[in-house]
Amino acid sequence: MKNLTSLSLKTVQGELFVLDQTLLPQRQLWLLCQTVPAMVAMIKALQLRGAPAIGIGACLLLAYRASVGDSREQLLLDAEVLRAARPTAVNLMNNLDTMIAALAQDDYKAAAIACAEQLFAEDVALCQRMAEHGAALVQQGEQLLTHCNTGGLATAGVGTALGVINLAHQQGKNIRLWVDETRPLLQGGRLTAWECQQLGIPYQLICDNMAAMLMARGQVDRIFVGSDRIAANGDFANKVGTYSLAVLAHYHQVPFYVVAPHTTVDLACADGSAIPIEQRDANEVRGVSGAFGSAIWAPEQASVFNPAFDVTPAELVTGWVLDTGVYSQADIAMGILQRVIRK
Structure with missing residues (x-):
């Protein structure tokens, strides 16, 4: 396998390494990933996260497993285990489907x-x-707002x-x-602020409940967010709060x-009500933990509702920025997503 490098994934002499995003921004630690259980654990712990990065990381691991001699049958079983690791992120499913098709070839190891x-x-x-499509929308001197992390840490x-x-x-x-x-x-x-510092983007960090005040003051000109799954009608799932x-x-x-590659569109999903929403550990809301340690501010037995994502209906979206172009609500209503994805 070639040596490949992104902010969150790299291959070195055929071996796969994952940047532990739970330690950022205080520490940058690359973890060797050689097994399917290790990859699943990394995805669930959000050491590896971001819909595109998860899908690519899972396929790089299968390629590594093929290179060390795993059978076609074992790789197919492993693909299904990986598929279940992050139910909301459809890139994982789409990329694994592509990998499964490659494994059907005679020389499945080289194909993987x-x-x-x-x-x-x-x-x-x-x-x-x-x-390129999205930046063309931005005007001189605008104040932008974003949610969660959608940079190089989340993609290749x-x-x-x-x-x-x-x-x-x-x-x-x-x-x-x-x-x-x-x-x-x-x-x-932890992550977007760190990336902005690396890139030199002027930014200010705010609490989630401050966005309304900024909009009321006219201090937000445009909002860009990512997505883990876009339904056929344009509804989309993203980090809770979107x-x-x-x-x-x-x-x-x-x-x-909403900005996402066409691999995030799920034509089998008619609308947002069909998008599975992952529930996460209650301790993520009761307190906080990271490279700095941990702290709990709620009663240890506090009942918690902790969905990882929420669904934004298409009627609230100004435009969908895909790799194929920028699409309006009228475009979506005419079925443009179906035509783009089926090409």
């Missing part, structure tokens, strides 16, 4: 490796095209929503960015865009 390398390269290209390339924002910054548009801290795991505060932002944006007439 070539497939994983191609998926990695494809995501880099998809991210660049999304960035420059990212989805943060890729758009970074390209607008590189184009000299003099933007400023509001970064939601993003409960319950503070992925905006729906709230969309409602606020609609009320304050702030343009609201």
